[in-house]
Amino acid sequence: MTDSLLIRHDDDGVCTLTLNRPNAYNALSLELMQELITALSSIKDDLSIRVVLIQGSGKGFCAGHDLKQMLGEGTEAYYQETFETCSAMMQEIQSLPVPVIAKVHGVATAAGCQLVATCDLAVSSSKSRFATPGVNIGLFCSTPMVAITRSVAPKHAMELLLTGDLINAERAESIGLINWQVDENELDSFANNLACKIASKSRKTLSIGKQAFYQQLNKPISEAYSQCSSIMTENMLIDDAQEGIDAFIAKRPPSWKHQ
Structure with a gap:
C-alpha cells in the first residue's frame, strides 16, 4: 500500500x-x-x-x-x-x-x-x-x-x-x-x-440513464413522464441504441461506440 x-x-x-x-x-x-x-x-x-x-x-x-x-x-x-x-x-x-x-x-x-x-x-x-x-x-x-x-x-x-x-x-x-x-x-x-x-454496457447509455434518474426523482409524475419521454426519444437516436437494437435482432453481441 x-x-x-x-x-x-x-x-x-x-x-x-x-x-x-x-x-x-x-x-x-x-x-x-x-x-x-x-x-x-x-x-x-x-x-x-x-x-x-x-x-x-x-x-x-x-x-x-x-x-x-x-x-x-x-x-x-x-x-x-x-x-x-x-x-x-x-x-x-x-x-x-x-x-x-x-x-x-x-x-x-x-x-x-x-x-x-x-x-x-x-x-x-x-x-x-x-x-x-x-x-x-x-x-x-x-x-x-x-x-x-x-x-x-x-x-x-x-x-x-x-x-x-x-x-x-x-x-x-x-x-x-x-x-x-x-x-x-x-x-x-x-x-x-x-x-x-x-x-460492459454503453457508457453513453449509462450516462443518459443516470442523469435522467436523478432529474426525474422528485418531480410530479406528469412532469417526470414528459421529461423521460423526451430523454428516451433522444436516447433512441444515439449510435449505441441503434447498434444495440440491431445486435439484439441479429442475435449477436453489440459493439459499443460509447456515443
Whole structure:
C-alpha cells in the first residue's frame, strides 16, 4: 500500500478508488476529500471508464470526518470549508456520468455512511456496520442526512439520525441503505463482478440513464413522464441504441461506440 491518500486503479472500464488512511479508518480529512473530487472530475471525460468502485483500505470503509483534524484547526472558516468540500464531493459522485458503487467492509459511519448513501449502488460485507452517530457527541449528522433521506424512508432515516446506533448489514439492506450484503469472503468477487457487468454496457447509455434518474426523482409524475419521454426519444437516436437494437435482432453481441 502506498502513502497516497487515494489510490486509483483502472482495469477494463472499471476505476477503483481506494480511500487510503487505514490507521484512521479512512476518515475524510480535507485533503482526502479534495483528492477524491480531483479524481472524480478527471473521470467525467474519460471515455475508457464506465463504472467507479469506491472502497476503503485497512479494517473499515470510512469512519466519517476527521474530528481530530477539525478540532485541531478549530475555526469557523475551517469547519465551513470542510463541510462545503464534503458536500461538493457527494454532488460530484451524483453528477458523474458513470455509475458509482460503494464496496463496504467494516464500519461506515457519519460521513462514511453518507458516502454509502450517495453512491448509486452499494454492496457490503455481512459483517459491516452503519451509523450516523453524531447525535451522541453533540453534532447532529445534518449533511449525512441529505443523502440518507434520499435513500431510505423518513422514519428509517430518523431512526439512524436520532439514536446514533449502529445497524448491521442485514438491517441496512432491509431499509434500502445498501443493495446487497454478502459473506465477507465473497465481497471482492461480488463487487468486481457487479462492476464488470455494468462496465460492459454503453457508457453513453449509462450516462443518459443516470442523469435522467436523478432529474426525474422528485418531480410530479406528469412532469417526470414528459421529461423521460423526451430523454428516451433522444436516447433512441444515439449510435449505441441503434447498434444495440440491431445486435439484439441479429442475435449477436453489440459493439459499443460509447456515443
